[in-house]
Amino acid sequence: MRKYELKARAESQRETRERIAKVTTELHEERGVAHTTVAEIARRAGVTRLTVYNHFADLSELLPACAAHYERLHPTPDFATALAQSDPGARVRDALGRLYGWYRETEPMFGKLFSDRASVPELDRFLEQNIDRVLADLTDDLVAGFAVRGRRADRLRALVRVALDFWTWRRLTREGLVDEDAADLMTAAVAAGIG
Template sequence: MSDQKRPYRMKLRAESEAQTRLRITESAVALHEELGPARTTIGAIADRAGVRRSTVYRHFRDEEELFDACSSHWRADNPPPDVGAWAAIDDPSERTEAALRELYAFYASTRRMYESLLRDEELVPVVRRRLRDFHDYLRSAQDVLMAGRRLRGRAARRTRAAIGHAVAFPTWHSLTQEQQLSEGDAVALMCRLVEEAAGVRDEGRSKKDERATLRPPPS
């Protein structure tokens, strides 16, 4: 009888351990969002999860392993917009508008977490390492929103810079949280910035062309 009960007891123990690990992970995620990783301690995580500090260390060997679990758990609940879906929109202007609408809605729903992470990026090495994926994602967004514009030189650099500014979380935060624009107005403003950057002529070159046009022909 004892041998028959052993697998059942092991199953219950494994389920209990999984639940404890999840509770620790969710507690850490909540504290990272509320306080920021720099001010989140193992003691605070243990208290919120209702376990001992030693239990946290039993499930997670170090800060990086805990942060990886938190990051995976949070991203599963908060997936960013699909950059590949934007690439399917042929017109660059329509593509930019669609991308910014989705991205700004994502920022609105994840504001507190990104405020905490970006504030602590330079303070906590593991946060800086994990945010590389986020910054890579935004660079991919720039590539997709630049595609098909057929720009060169300074116009291309201006436009890529405008797109990079438009997709950045601090830009969204400034426009909607500090300047109190609606998300629709923020999107429209950034779309106009991008299109202006793409359409503005190189003033230096334009003046040079004008001088060449006005110069009298050689006698």
């Protein structure tokens, strides 16, 4: 009987933890991290503030749980197919197409996250360790395909980073470009940048 009770308690704790992460993710997407309070998280999750703190001592513990929940709904693009192409320009175009489609899908969340990072140090650290790292690795992989060195490689790296940036995508789409046209334009800019 005791073993059953422990198992049921553990399952209840897991469900509560997941519910807190889910509602926090929803609040982050609606309001942003900077404008989400523990009181609001507790209210929406149907728990007390103390329960929230018992599961997540602080924001640096809560962010990974939220990210895991969000990632299940909006997985990071798989760039393997893009990076497998032999033509470096085609690699950039394919990677940008995948990334820009993901940005469109995740814009409500990422717009708030990237805006809030300057005022929320825990968020900034989390983004540095996650999305910033993904984009840095993708930049390295794309630049390596061009086989350039020195100053040309530095210029190319900077241009690729600009092309991969969320705010670049957002500016281009706000100027009326669809994702495909934005990816084509930035691919052309990258190609011109190494000329």
